[in-house]
Amino acid sequence: MNNAAPTSSPHSHQGHSVSQLMLHVLLACVPGTAALVFFFGFGVLFNLVSLVLMALLSEAAVLRLRRRAVMPALRDLSATVTAVLLALALPPTAPWWLGLIAIFFAIVVGKQLYGGLGYNPFNPAMVGYVVVLISFPVQMTRWLLPQGATDALPGFSEAVTIFFDGELLQGIDAFTGATALDSFRQQQGAQLVSEFRQSSPVMGQWSGLGWEWINVGFLFGGLYLLYKRIIRWHIPATVLLTLGLLALLFHDGGSSASHGSPLMHLFGGATMLGAFFIATDPVTAATTPRGQLVYGALIGIVIYVIRAFGNYPDGVAFAVLLANFAAPLIDTCTQPRTFGHAK
Amino acid sequence: MNNALPKLWSLPGGIHPPENKSQSLNGPIRMAALPPQLTVPVTQPDYATPQLCVQVGDRVHKGQALVRAAQSSGLLAHAPAAGVVSAIAGYPVPNASGLPELCVVIDTDPTDTRWAKLKALDYPGAGIDTLIERIADAGISGLGGAGFPTQLKLHSALQQVDTLVLNAAECEPFITADTALLCERAAEVVTGCMILLQITVAARCLIGIEDNKPQAIAALQQHCSDARLQVVVIPARYPSGAENQLIHILTGKEIPSGTLAVHSGILCHNVGTAYAIARAVVHGEQLLSRITTVSGAALREPANYEVLTGTPVAALLQHSGVDHTQLSRLLCGGPLMGIELPHAQLPVTKTTNCVVATTEAELPSPPPAQACIRCGLCVDVCPVQLLPQQLYWFARSKEYTKAQAHNLQDCIECGACAYVCPSHIPLVQYYRNAKAGIREQSDKHQRADYAKQRFEVHQQRVALVQAQNDQRRAERAAAVKAQPAAAAGTSAQDAITAALARVQAKKAAQSIDAGKQDDSK
Numbered sequence: 001m002n003n004a005a006p007t008s009s010p011h012s013h014q015g016h017s018v019s020q021l022m023l024h025v026l027l028a029c030v031p032g033t034a035a036l037v038f039f040f041g042f043g044v045l046f047n048l049v050s051l052v053l054m055a056l057l058s059e060a061a062v063l064r065l066r067r068r069a070v071m072p073a074l075r076d077l078s079a080t081v082t083a084v085l086l087a088l089a090l091p092p093t094a095p096w097w098l099g100l101i102a103i104f105f106a107i108v109v110g111k112q113l114y115g116g117l118g119y120n121p122f123n124p125a126m127v128g129y130v131v132v133l134i135s136f137p138v139q140m141t142r143w144l145l146p147q148g149a150t151d152a153l154p155g156f157s158e159a160v161t162i163f164f165d166g167e168l169l170q171g172i173d174a175f176t177g178a179t180a181l182d183s184f185r186q187q188q189g190a191q192l193v194s195e196f197r198q199s200s201p202v203m204g205q206w207s208g209l210g211w212e213w214i215n216v217g218f219l220f221g222g223l224y225l226l227y228k229r230i231i232r233w234h235i236p237a238t239v240l241l242t243l244g245l246l247a248l249l250f251h252d253g254g255s256s257a258s259h260g261s262p263l264m265h266l267f268g269g270a271t272m273l274g275a276f277f278i279a280t281d282p283v284t285a286a287t288t289p290r291g292q293l294v295y296g297a298l299i300g301i302v303i304y305v306i307r308a309f310g311n312y313p314d315g316v317a318f319a320v321l322l323a324n325f326a327a328p329l330i331d332t333c334t335q336p337r338t339f340g341h342a343k
Numbered sequence: 344m345n346n347a348l349p350k351l352w353s354l355p356g357g358i359h360p361p362e363n364k365s366q367s368l369n370g371p372i373r374m375a376a377l378p379p380q381l382t383v384p385v386t387q388p389d390y391a392t393p394q395l396c397v398q399v400g401d402r403v404h405k406g407q408a409l410v411r412a413a414q415s416s417g418l419l420a421h422a423p424a425a426g427v428v429s430a431i432a433g434y435p436v437p438n439a440s441g442l443p444e445l446c447v448v449i450d451t452d453p454t455d456t457r458w459a460k461l462k463a464l465d466y467p468g469a470g471i472d473t474l475i476e477r478i479a480d481a482g483i484s485g486l487g488g489a490g491f492p493t494q495l496k497l498h499s500a501l502q503q504v505d506t507l508v509l510n511a512a513e514c515e516p517f518i519t520a521d522t523a524l525l526c527e528r529a530a531e532v533v534t535g536c537m538i539l540l541q542i543t544v545a546a547r548c549l550i551g552i553e554d555n556k557p558q559a560i561a562a563l564q565q566h567c568s569d570a571r572l573q574v575v576v577i578p579a580r581y582p583s584g585a586e587n588q589l590i591h592i593l594t595g596k597e598i599p600s601g602t603l604a605v606h607s608g609i610l611c612h613n614v615g616t617a618y619a620i621a622r623a624v625v626h627g628e629q630l631l632s633r634i635t636t637v638s639g640a641a642l643r644e645p646a647n648y649e650v651l652t653g654t655p656v657a658a659l660l661q662h663s664g665v666d667h668t669q670l671s672r673l674l675c676g677g678p679l680m681g682i683e684l685p686h687a688q689l690p691v692t693k694t695t696n697c698v699v700a701t702t703e704a705e706l707p708s709p710p711p712a713q714a715c716i717r718c719g720l721c722v723d724v725c726p727v728q729l730l731p732q733q734l735y736w737f738a739r740s741k742e743y744t745k746a747q748a749h750n751l752q753d754c755i756e757c758g759a760c761a762y763v764c765p766s767h768i769p770l771v772q773y774y775r776n777a778k779a780g781i782r783e784q785s786d787k788h789q790r791a792d793y794a795k796q797r798f799e800v801h802q803q804r805v806a807l808v809q810a811q812n813d814q815r816r817a818e819r820a821a822a823v824k825a826q827p828a829a830a831a832g833t834s835a836q837d838a839i840t841a842a843l844a845r846v847q848a849k850k851a852a853q854s855i856d857a858g859k860q861d862d863s864k
Contacts, residue, residue, distance in 0.1 A: 007708070007769070009678075009679060009756070009771055010680070010758030010759075010762050010771065011681065011683065012360060012516065012678035013709065014762055018713055117716060118717065229720075283717050285717075287722060287733070288722070288730060335730065337728065338729055338750040339591075339726065339728050340587065
């Protein structure tokens with residue numbers, strides 16, 4: 001018999017751990033990431049590797065400063081997940097310092113300064129993303145043309161040059177352009193949706209070229225998370241439902257005033273990544289079942305409003321952060337009826 | 344027996360932990376050998392002082408009462424075997440507080456096996472009061488876990504209930520005491536049911552049992568010939584055996600928070616209790632033993648035992664071949680709601696349904712708790728539909744008002760939340776602490792209110808006395824003022840008249856003297 005103080009019930013456990021949950025999330029990122037690499041090349045991988053390293057280093061550094069145990073925190077993989085989600089959101093042409101600033105604001109400011117895992121009110125990856133999006137709009141909106149729209153994605157050495165100093169590469173403009181959502185916004189009022197789709201090199205079958213398959217990849221990953229019960233259906237379902245319904249409402253039959261079809265919105269930009277991977281961050285989301293429906297719907301609405309009427313091509317990050325603000329209030333207002341209490 | 348498939352209501356939440364029940368169901372119920380010493384707790388409900396009727400050195404026979412019943416609210420304890428009382432003192436018993444309870448220690452005499460039973464009752468002919476009195480005389484308390492005196496529960500239920508629920512769910516892993524009882528002695532359990540029906544005059548009795556006990560179900564169904572009895576097979580899911588949860592599954596009724604099942608017309612008893620009632624009524628036997636599951640990976644032969652109350656847990660472990668090198672923790676009850684025993688010398692009590700001698704491999708020690716990531720897995724499994732992650736924050740920061748607003752008091756401490764928590768947070772411990780804190784706070788408030796009331800009454804009394812004194816003083820002052828004046832008035836008058844008289848007398852005397860002098864002149 002061990003001589004430790006008697007433990008409190010329950011004495012048995014299902015055996016899950018935080019790191020296992022995080023590992024499933026990382027696994028679920030694989031199909032979407034693969035599609036992203038296929039369409040945008042090595043830059044995505046550079047972002048992934050460098051951000052994960054920087055995240056682990058900065059988390060370790062802050063934990064040392066805070067005099068907390070470093071290894072248990074690194075082993076829970078939460079910093080890795082934050083870095084991966086942030087890396088997937090950054091453009092593949094992002095120079096290293098952009099990632100560093102983003103990671104600093106994500107891990108150090110957004111997470112550790114609030115007390116570390118579980119105490120941060122805002123999604124750390126989105127905090128980092130929004131800081132660099134607002135501070136460095138040029139670098140942040142300079143996306144590569146996807147495979148298919150151009151024959152010449154940057155090769156490995158060119159990608160290295162872009163990563164270390166994007167401005168040095170001659171003729172970088174040949175590779176880059178606006179994303180599908182962005183160019184659709186720019187053209188609004190000029191052409192019918194169908195005409196624009198045929199004329200624009202970045203438009204695909206039903207959404208942006210490449211983006212539609214990247215979204216399919218993240219959708220599969222999300223379904224895996226649902227199947228594994230890592231996330232609940234409430235948030236992704238309501239994000240997608242509200243976004244789709246609003247898009248349908250303002251689709252306007254594909255006229256020149258249209259804000260895009262539901263399919264374009266559901267499979268364009270960061271929709272699936274946002275709905276399944278970012279909005280579902282448990283720490284910053286609403287936690288009551290009904291609250292999660294409200295929370296998801298709020299995100300869906302804000303994404304659409306920003307995409308259709310705002311100044312940014314995509315609105316997932318802002319939508320998630322705004323909903324983070326509302327989460328505590330939503331939770332307070334949507335407390336479920338306890339067993340044995342009046343209906 | 345009613346064969347129609349009854350409608351079942353579903354339990355919100357719940358978990359499916361590994362059952363670990365088969366290992367203790369390999370053989371028949373064993374009789375635990377008589378130990379050299381029995382430590383019999385004589386704890387009374389609400390920790391009232393027990394009125395002992397034996398002294399150290401007394402010889403007791405099997406079935407002799409050790410305490411007098413304190414009116415009707417007490418719980419009788421009997422000597423489980425003949426012997427000599429060697430000590431009466433506080434001993435540690437399996438309880439959550441870890442505080443010692445008053446026990447009578449009997450050095451047993453294996454040669455004296457006579458059992459002074461009560462007179463057997465002819466139960467269909469016996470009246471309700473006779474039956475309840477018999478249950479009290481036999482010292483029967485709820486064998487499911489709470490250990491509340493059965494006669495009290497029945498008294499409160501008289502003329503109140505239409506449905507009797509017999510709890511055979513036994514949803515917690517490892518525990519098979521009720522299952523073993525049903526497999527071997529279903530007939531007497533059913534007799535106990537019939538007696539309970541006779542006492543409560545309930546219209547029906549629903550026997551709830553989980554579907555993972557086919558043998559016990561078959562045995563029950565074989566004996567349920569009365570139309571009022573209905574064996575209801577429910578899906579196995581922890582904690583379907585918790586009283587209010589089982590009632591909800593069987594009847595669809597939610598027992599309102601803060602009330603008892605009887606207030607909703609339902610009485611719930613454990614099958615073990617029904618069996619003890621049958622033995623007491625039909626055979627006149629006091630409750631001296633119970634069936635206890637002894638299981639866990641540290642044992643060679645897990646089994647169910649019929650154990651005399653007061654038998655040390657160590658004796659049971661010995662019978663089952665304990666491997667002390669493997670033993671990591673000793674649990675009383677199951678792995679989800681049981682308590683960890685500090686050592687094996689603690690006695691088996693009327694509520695000890697299971698002892699688990701486990702190994703580190705079987706039930707690993709909890710790793711250090713990590714931060715709550717609000718994943719909400721606990722929300723999904725909570726059978727009471729609380730928000731465990733919110734309650735955790737409130738309990739941690741001692742925000743008791745918020746915890747109460749989130750209905751902490753409705754938590755049944757089933758442990759489902761902590762079972763699934765990926766951060767391994769001992770949530771139930773936090774809730775228990777917070778509940779204790781709230782109790783303490785409300786006690787403090789009550790004491791403060793009481794002190795305030797006393798102070799106010801005291802103030803009023805002081806003011807009243809003051810007022811009375813003032814009034815009395817004023818009256819006295821007024822009286823004093825009026826009296827001396829009157830007294831002075833009369834005496835002054837007298838003095839004046841007296842003085843006048845004296846003066847006149849003097850004058851007269853002087854004039855006579857003068858006349859005399861004049862005359863002499």
